[in-house]
Amino acid sequence: MIALLMRDLRLAFRAGGGFGLGLAFFLILAVLVPLGIGPEPQTLARIAPGILWVGALLACLLSLDRIFALDFEDGSLDLLATAPVPLEGAVSMKALAHWLTTGLPLVLISPVLGLLLFLPGEAYLWLIVSLALGTPALSVIGTFGAALTVGLKRGGLLLSLLVLPLYIPTLVFGAEVVSRGAMGLAVDTPLALLAGITAGAVAILPFASAHVLRINLR
Template identity: 75%
Template sequence: MSALLLRDLKLAVRAGGGFGLGLAFFLIVTVLVPFGVGPDSGLLARIAPGILWVGALLACLLSLDRIFQLDWEDGSLELLATAPIPMEGVVLMKALAHWLSSALPLVLAAPVLGVLLNLPTAGYGWLMLSLALGTPALSMIGTFGAALTVGLKRGGLLLSLLVLPLYVPTLIFGTEAARRGAEGLANATPLLMLAGITAGVTALLPFAAAAVIRVNLR
């Protein structure tokens, strides 16, 4: 299964793999916000955790439709279905590859963009921690959505519509953990909830996504 992970990471960083697109999108969205809401540093500091979380979430969404679509188009997905590794394992590796290539760069870039939004000093660590805990859930839920829409022509938009409502709990607890951390309040509860969501979807969704792919391949 590690071969699949390595291949997906290799494909992501090679030409046309889309690596860095999400990161650039995240950067641009975050830079646009001060233009939209004005340069009031107090206001920016207050909304910074939420903006950074929404930006990271949308940037994650950008690369979701590539997770299975390309493999479906060139026939690899069918061949993987007849291969000795279980489809659940394929799904898990796909989600992990998406997290490593699309979400992890966002987690690492978030503090830099926090400077642009005047994020309070106390908030940097909590922002990164909440993103590191929450983005795996975004990748996993997104992989499930990608499995649902694999094989549909222009399924990308439908994928966004399916996945965004499922992202709501992760977003709520993620921003809450980052915001409370930045304001110096206790934030153990939202962090635990966030970790719980990630653990829950990682345990359950590979089975659901694998079942959906088997149906979609028929």
């Protein structure tokens, strides 16, 4: 399992499938929003939580089609399906590799981008916490979508259409945590719901993804 995780991490860095692409998109979005909306700090501070979460969501979406694509093309996916290692475990490792190369860098760089959007100081902790709790759900849900579309030519658009509706609850509660934190309000309810979504996705979707992969590989 660890060997599979390290292999996916090496492939992600060599192929440029997640790390640099997601960070570049996140940075570009944070730079373009003030240029398009205007430099007024009050306006940017009000929309910053939603913009940062939308940017993180779209950045995670960029590399989803690569989760299983390379393994499907070279036949490694068939070997994983017949290996002694449970396919559910392999799927979990691929979701973890996607989060480590996409979600975790977004969590780490988000305070810097918050400065560009004049995010209130009280919200920085909750921005980091919400992204750390929510981005794993984005990777696991994205892995399920990638499993559904594996082997399809030009399946990237279909993958986006399938995954985006499933991302909405994570986006809503994640942005709400940051917004409430910026206003000094209690964040217990949206934070608990966000954690519940991530816990449910991590507990259920690897099994669903493995089942879908077995069907697609028949």
